[in-house]
Amino acid sequence: MKALFIILDGVGDRLWEGKTPLIAANKKNIDYLCENGINGVLHTIDRGIIPGSDTSHLALFGYDPYRYYRGRGTFEALGAGLSLEKGDIAFRVNLGTVDNNLVIQDRRAGRDAYRLKELLESIDGMEIDSIKISARHTTEHRGVVILKGEGLTNKITDIDPHKTGAKVLRCKPLEKKADFTASVVNKLVDKAYKIFSEHKINKEREKKGKLPANYLLLRGAGIYEKIRSFEERYNIKGCCIAGGALYKGVARYIGMDIIDVKGATGTVNTDLKAKAKAVFDNFDSYDFIFVHIKGTDSASHDGDFDLKKKMIERIDSKFISEIKNLDCIKLLTGDHSTPVRLARHSSDPVPLLFWSKDVRKDNVKNFNEVSCAEGGLGHLKGKDLMRIILDYMNKGEMFGE
Ligand SMILES: [Zn+2]
Missing domain, CATH: 3.40.720.10 (Alkaline Phosphatase, subunit A)
Incomplete structure (x- = not known):
């Protein structure tokens, strides 16, 4: 049956x-x-x-x-068709809009997917302290970010404060051995902010009256293991x-x-x-x-x-x-x-x-x-x-x- x-x-x-x-x-x-x-x-x-x-x-x-x-990030990455290996850290990400003081204007960049796929591709393949970064667009303002390398953990906090009008958060370790992962995540969001702020796609978005997608609001870190x-x-x-x-x-x-x-x-x-x-x-x-x-x-x-x-x-x-x-x-x-x-x-x-x-x-x-x-x-x-x-x-x- x-x-x-x-x-x-x-x-x-x-x-x-x-x-x-x-x-x-x-x-x-x-x-x-x-x-x-x-x-x-x-x-x-x-x-x-x-x-x-x-x-x-x-x-x-x-x-x-x-x-x-x-952690939820693992499921989002697998659901988007990405392959994961043991120890990989996966996040859900919103491409958000922040002002010069890193205060969130819109957590969803106007829910407008215009050229966000290419924008995320601009950080795909980046390496930070020997950790390889992958980024993939999924739907609307959403995507998935994966960290691959030695010594990573998902015992870290979110970048996304889940509130418009709030300042973006720094990633913090939730246990001692998470210091390294938190530092990689903070370096990643800083680099991405710099790249996105100057990116021609965002200039083009603004010209079209759309919000710039200039910040990686990472959340829901998950660690993969085959079960x-x-x-x-x-x-x-x-x-x-x-x-x-x-x-x-x-x-x-x-x-x-x-x-x-x-x-x-x-x-x-x-x-x-x-x-x-x-x-x-x-x-x-x-x-x-x-x-x-x-x-x-x-x-x-x-x-x-x-x-x-x-x-x-x-x-x-x-x-x-x-x-x-x-x-x-x-x-x-x-x-x-x-x-x-x-x-x-x-x-x-x-x-x-x-x-x-x-x-x-x-x-x-x-x-x-x-x-x-x-x-x-x-x-x-x-x-x-x-x-x-x-x-x-x-x-x-x-x-x-
Ligand atoms: Zn449900």
Whole structure:
């Protein structure tokens, strides 16, 4: 038996005027699976823990994030298709705009990607104290920076203060042996600032009325190490269908294949039919298909209840409608709650539905945060999920005899 594992990012919510977007949404296909399946609520990392998307995905795939999480930059780099070797340090980076006093005018350089790819290429291949620097543009004002060489660590602080109007930060060591890494990072941002400030691309951007992208706002340092793959661990072959780089990165980190889907953008406008088609196209080649849909979380971060509800309805009519009759185990859940009223992640558990033709059906008929808590699966933790899935796939291992 194969498994289709669908994550709606940040889908869980709290009540707003008595409803959550899941309660308010018209979603007959999701509710069909809910009514014919078994349901519960999931604490993706643990009760009361507010999960990041990176740590929660590790937990959902059965990898203890307290053991395997080594910073987000690693996932962003892998998700952007870069290769990493043991000990490499990877950062996420925003190309930002600072004034002469290094105060941030815009953390996103006007969200304008104009020639930022070439701008980052101007520091790609640079060497500082025998550490090789790679830089790659990803989307909009974003990119990835990698440090390669001996004696590096990710136990350092961010350059990005995460606030407009604040001065950029200096990289500081979080442990004694991180002095060297912090010094390389500070030299890098200083050199990059000098190069970017005088760069003809920025002069051209300014002439066009765009903000100059003159500062490397580095954050989320991660250190890479190869870990035991999903396939080695569970003896099943997995693939990932996602738009966002982070999710592809987590999947690559645990050794899943990445399926590139044209139109899968990781935004509320993603092509959901194309994602459903990718499930069918790859169904024969894999035992476990992970599908990630980001739009529910983006709408939550914008504090937009109606957009989140509409995204759920679109997922129902364009994606779930297509795959609901596939002959496989189906799981639908979230990686964390992102209540629209908070516009941030919260520790509230997420609803979970599990469908298999022989599963012990419960009495839950509507897939939402409140009714799923009454379901037959009760309260689960993220790390429980893979064991349950493997058992239904006939890949579980008996304890004792
Ligand atoms: Zn998330």
